[in-house]
Amino acid sequence: MSGSRSEWVCGAQIALCLRWEDGLVVRIETAWAEDVRETDPLSEAASGLQAALLRYEARLKPDWPDLPLDFSGMSDFLRNALEELRRIPSGTTRTYGEMAAILGRPGGAQAVGRAMGANPFPVLYPCHRVVGAGGAMTGFSASGGIEMKKALLRLEGAEQGLLPGLE
Template identity: 50%
Template sequence: MKQGLCLFDTPLGRCGIAWGERGLVGTQLPEVDERRTLARLRRRYPELQEALPPEPVSAAIDSILALLRGEPRDLREIVLDTAGLQAFALGVYELARAIPPGQTRTYGELATALGDPGAARAVGRALGANPFPIVVPCHRILGAGDWSGGFSAHGGVETKKKLLFIESGGRGQQELF
């Protein structure tokens, strides 16, 4: 699979995706406008050029779109190129990917599952640096007591609420946190 990046339309706006020889290297949630989404993706991957996505990337886009249309999808089949990521972050991302759509966990629960109950803030930092939003569903991780926690995508917590709303089958946002 050659490398490249592209934008694609979703119910949230234009998202971005970048890929390399070993799988996806990153995804990008929509920014204020398409130009900024592309600019952010290019800043993260300056060596990549816009290209038509190869079949595995097209399949990943289709799965992401299905999830964002409210269809229950498990995106763990999407191959990620995790070269250069720290072992702790990889553990966090693996646990996050195992959370089914429409469900949530807390930062503390992930820290405990990693064998370090005091590492909730480190879990939050790893999720804040997540290069694969949606595919690694950092939006499914909440703070203690169903506090929303942060969200580094454009729109912050409101974007997190939208994603959880879609995945929860349209339950009212007030029910989410």
């Protein structure tokens, strides 16, 4: 698979778009499933992603497929931040400040915010689990914005009473 192409994979609520370049996924975009049309036919990789997305939406363990993601050109900080995202349990959150401390940058909440905004693989690397101080729903640059962030957290079973910004 060479060149550039895109594939939309739809679940019941959420859609993910794989942006391919020369056989690697360089970006995953989010959208509301009702706003896009699924690609037909789906590649094997996209079919695996769709199966995982449907499990995710059913509040089951998604078992995200091992996609050929392109991490080239990323800073060490961004790579470390992405790996740390995968350690945040589903349905729970960390604040930007907590992430900064874990990543060895106490006081670096803004740097974490920039890294989350640069995350090319949202949902697979769940930047929606990073919230502002006190659970404030801030900063989600993926399509759908804060409402998408809230929807993803709800799908994971996050509880409104524990997250003040989750109405």
